Amino acid sequence: MGFMNYYGSKELAGAFRTVRNNTIKIAEDIPEEKYSFQPAPGTRTVAETLVHISHLSDFSYEFHGKKTDTLAGFDFLGFMAPRLADEKASHSKAEILKKLADNRDQFASWLEGLPDDFLGQVITMPPGGQPATRTRFDMLMSVKEHEMHHRGQLMLVERMLGIVPHLTRQFEERRAQMEQAQKAGR
Secondary structure: OOOOOOOOHHHHHHHHHHHHHHHHHHHHHOOHHHOOOOOOOOOOOHHHHHHHHHOOOHHHHHHHOOOOOEOOOOOHHHHHHHHHHHHHOOOOHHHHHHHHHHHHHHHHHHHHOOOHHHHOOEEEOOOOOOOOEEEHHHHHHHHHHHHHHHHHHHHHHHHHOOOOOHHHHHHHHHHHHHHHHHHHOO
């Protein structure tokens, strides 16, 4: 019996695509002149957050692509340095949207090809890490969860900029349609 056959690599890829598509919609809705907006001192700007999101899967390729089973000795600081530098670099809105879309397509395609037994493999965390072990599935799922965390931040930023997030607009449209249908049925 394979690992979590009811939610495998294809479902993981589909869920990631959905999350990234919503992130891209937010990136499209925020005007480029607001990409330099920083909600509070010490936080990322809109552009920096979006570039950060575009790099979330990099660790998965680096670590899981090598098929090692421990994070002990992994050089996190060395790995993060070029990505942090890229966040601080100047990027146009079009460049950022392309990074997000290209990464969506590449990562989702890669996820789809992972076998269930690979997803079920147990990885040892670095000394002192909690929990001490995680499955590859859990670690790969965390890419989507990390993005959702930052997407929530961006939705709050949208509100701060006077933009109603697209998911809220869609919900309000559905609710209005249901109310109209209910009134028509009376």
